[in-house]
Amino acid sequence: MNNIQEFLPYILKHENISRIEDKTLLIGDRRSYPFEKKFYKAENVFEAASAIKNMVTQGGGPLEVALNSLVLIAKQNGKCEKAFKEGVTALINSRPTNTTMARELKCVLPTIINSFECDNFVSKVEEIVNNRLDYYDSCYDKMSDIGSHLINDEDGILTTCFPEHSFFLSLYKARLANKRFCVFAPETRPYLQGARLTSSSLSLMGFDHYLITDNMVGTFMREGKINKYMTAADLALKDLTVVNKIGTFQNAVVAATFNIPYYAFAISFDQTKKDFNDIVIEYRDSEEVKNFRGVKTTLDSVNAIYPCFDIIPSKYVSGVITPDKLFLNGEKR
Template identity: 30%
Template sequence: MKDIQKVTHVQNIRYDKEAEALYIIDQTRLPNEEKEIRLETAEEMYTAIQTLQVRGAPAIGICAAYCLYALARTIPEEEPEAFLEKLRAYGAYLNSSRPTAVNLSWAIRAMLATAEEHWNEERAALLEALYQKAAAIHEDDIAKCAAISEYGLTLVKDGDGILTHCNAGPLATSRYGTALGPILLGTERGMRFRVFSDETRPLLQGARLTSYELHRAGVDVTLVCDNMASIVMKNGWVQACFVGCDRVAANGDAANKIGTSGVAILAKHYGIPFYVLGPTSTIDLNCPDGDHIPIEERNPEEIKTLWYEKPMALSDIKCYNPAFDVTDHSLISGIVTEKGICRAPYTESLAALFDNKT
């Protein structure tokens, strides 16, 4: 029997109901400093999402839900219609912070729908309904991550090498995470994996966050530069690729951190299965394909100066800094959700997830 070990999970988002205070771990400080910060104003919340103090599609959604509850508490006692108008304005403001992750708009819509359902009740009852909805979104993601982890674990075996890109662990979601979930769950059950973590330029989520989380959990993790993925695959060290996603289109095209599509192309060349892991809230059936997924472009200074004492490029050099790319559905071996593993044709398998309401 394999030894069962306790894996320590990072609690990235915490709402203290007694103090009525929202806290997040500031991911921009990791791995050298694990520091909680409190979010109180709409501007602080917007900044936290926009500057990646909180990041990862599910985590952004969870955070946004708690943000709207916290902001609802600050709206002065006024007519229900005025309250709803102000809350909708807060929702639109937060939703504009990052355009690609569908969980952000999904969570905001869910919170606004709850407010509209209870808009004519006493203020205390309305606020309690909003808190319960935010907490339910959080708990639901924990349950979904556990289910995704179970399904994903069926795709690998003890001793396998797994390559991942960006960060889709507890910091980006909740509890086990999505792409890292099977690894962490398997480790708890005594399985051993060899994980290769792409550094994920230019924001280095793989270096700062994924390798941090896996090392903290006792997983054998090796950090590699993004341009080393090909050689570790060629060496036979990788049996599967696990990545997260920020949005999945109806045809199975998947947006994830920039560089993901390159990993998928390499995996196809070397005959390595490439899996996308994410909750059904990340699937956008209203988006027909990857060409319709908005791609966020970020500050060029992330490439030229962010991690350096001195700039690594001349100040007037042009930069192209998309935050995401889209992996074509033809390169994806399976999309792992909390409801099961979808296979091609994705137009059918993804739609079937939503036909079955159970």
């Protein structure tokens, strides 16, 4: 596809993830979607990092917010190496589990610093960032080519949380190939990304779908209504260990029980981590489990705990879809 943006749902379009207006970074506030289309205003890179930490955006969103934050730093601080390094550190520390943003920032920062000699420095940073955004769009396009071929006519497809660009593009391309399918989206407590983000996007794009609660997965697999499992990956290792939103692991185990393949989309493998022992799982404030959008769901005296990501051992992963190829479990790598 020449431009994938026109085929993506509202919250995955570049301008709705984040954009700069003057010297302010506007970040699409996924906490209020789909009830409101609001934007969080970050006046500097540290407010952008705080927005990422506080779930204004999530999944693939932090990557784009981080890249646009580099333009914001350039506009506000000019050719100041300290400002860029401090900003990048704040962004990296905002979400420790998903390392794609961290690896991208560490890769692009030297390029920006080497551009200090350019006369029109801000324009150069904008060019660097736009090139990186185009690169990721091309990755999503390539991954969805693979993903769409994995979808068969009459499939019932389970996902978890918000499966991001490549999944929705896979569905779009499968529909172009006249394949019929139905997507099952668990609600994804405690933020309900599956209900608010995934299901609303499926509905607006006209895909057959069902919103289900998190504990219905086994029943629909046993009844034969679900025969494929596909998610995004917040992190993937070369041995096909996958990290994704909490709940992904138990769904993968149930899928394996019924011989249902599980595929995860990943931009790249994190080569800095040898195995699951190197993975840092983010724990969030337990109060997030005890309420939703300000409405309490239990007593203040109740104890709660919230690890927000799962580690899915490779034995439960049928394959990892990357821009280069589908890495199948058991193949020689």
